[in-house]
Amino acid sequence: MNNTSAPPDRMHSISSLFEPEFSQRLCEIFEQHIAFNQVLGLRIDSLEADRVKAHITMRPELIGHFTHQRLHGGVISATLDAMGGLAVMAATGARHMDEAPLARLARFGKLGTIDLRIDYLRPATGPRFHATAEVLRLGSRVASTRMEFKDAEGRLLSSGAGAYIVS
Template identity: 70%
Template sequence: MPKTPVPATSVDSPDAPVVFEAEFIEGLRHIFEHSIAFNQVLGLKIASITPQRVVAHIAMKPELVGHYSFNRIHGGVISAGLDAMGGLAVMAAIGARHMDEAPLQRLHRFAKLGTIDLRVDYLRPGIGEHFELRAEVMRLGSRVASTRMEFLGADGKLLSTGAAAYIVA
């Protein structure tokens, strides 16, 4: 991840440019990839973070197989990955909304974040060596955020979709 600010656009005001500080991006990366041990089990690695969209990758490994005959990824891995990405998208949106605060102060806002509803639609079998996960916030309210997520194969085909609601306060 670059150590320079990342230009983006605010969720609340599409015309107002938002620049995430490297300290904020690294803080999100640390929370997501290191502090949440289950994300380590899944092998989730952040590719990009903006207020509008977050992207991550999962590399297939034997521990993630759900159907041994086809080497298909377990549906629980897909569900957990989409849920994690929805949460990360909410963190980025909250971070953009509170740019007037110091990066570490914004990172502390995530203490009460939690999933309150999750829906996953499995569209195609998850067979492959690498997968991409994407998420975006549809609405960020004062108490609840709504997200939309995608789970894609290495070829870019949509394998699963998700929608979730998160408590933010």
């Protein structure tokens, strides 16, 4: 699916410290050009230098335990991994605010996961889930992140930690 226009629900604005050109393009890359994020249904809610937020909505194709209607653990893991990467993108974008938006976006070409740990704390059931990530350290080559996955009531369901190659 290579859509060039924003999906209908992307027409709402997100909370962001970045200029609209950077925010809109980063959302487009994350939500439309990363095909697996489309499968997950990830939608960005907030882009800040130190924290990013997004959500997914429960759908039948994301269920891992059909009897209890629980979200598949792989969906949680993939969501937290994607959020860690998004947090690194935001932190990198904030670090280089002296550059034009497209130059900052070009910095993400080598971003990749080095290590990922997920702790599953509670079963994930419900209509909607929220994920957050923050960068603990942004080095010149490696970034470390912490992530959380919560239900619609704000209960912590899973937490994660990741390391990402930056350059």
